[in-house]
Amino acid sequence: MPEGDSVARSCAKLHTALAGQVLTRAELRVPAAATADLAGRSVLEVVPRGKHQLTRIEGGWTIHTHLRMDGTWRIVGADDRTPGPAHQVRALLVTETHQAAGLRLGLVELVRTDHEHEVIGHLGPDLLGPDWDEEMAVANLLREPGRTIGEALLDQRNLAGIGTIYRAESLFHQRVNPRTPVGQVGDLLGVVRTAQRLLEASKVTRVPTASNRDGRWVYNRAGKPCPRCRSRIQCEEYGPLTQERLSWWCPRCQPLV
DSSP states (O other): OOOHHHHHHHHHHHHHHHTTOBOSEEEEOSGGGTTOOOTTOBEEEEEEETTEEEEEETTTEEEEEEOTTTOEEEEEETTSOOSSOGGGEEEEEEOSSEEEEEESOSEEEEEEGGGTHHHHTTOOOBTTSTTOOHHHHHHHHTTSTTSBHHHHHHOTTTSBSOOHHHHHHHHHHTTOOTTSBGGGOTTHHHHHHHHHHHHHHHHHHSOOOOSSTTSOSSTTOTTSBOTTTOOBOEEEEESSTTOOEEEEEOTTTSOOO
């Protein structure tokens, strides 16, 4: 699932293409919003909120989308062929100059802008947002001190935007084992700050660190040597039932104490 940095880059591209433009055609291909008529309205802005995307439209409407596992937006010229197979397009926004097609989007809904809190109000502070508050993020994590830090970091109610990539990378940099209980993490603020720093860097460069060609130290490198100590990187799947996610760590650099 794309994380906050990827979502922010996607929103920036959509905003550049659509903001300030009048929609000549708008299709939301989901039952609840299929009859909505947004043509003739201007796109005000496209902004991220954690892993969520908010396309705000003139007249007090917001198109709320989420990429989930394999959703993506493709932007082409207004006169070009609509990208992707037609059956995969769940949202289509067209102006005089561009068309943006949302393919395989995991969520598409139309809400009143002043009711956005009903769909994103549960999220914790956004690691890449203007509301970022590291102390609140730490306080949220500490509400369940017995929960593993690996599980707690992925809970978007604690802090929004982080996923398995930056969970693995942040904990590696802080030398914390993913299964360490939150209450036993010596420098929880350091973990939160590292996650924010890596996401912020990747939002611009896509490669937040320089350990290897793709900029990852442990993520997706099971069985390969740790860039720091040369031990074999470990991987396992764990988490709440039906919410298990892959986790990577170095057994030497991140011992479970």
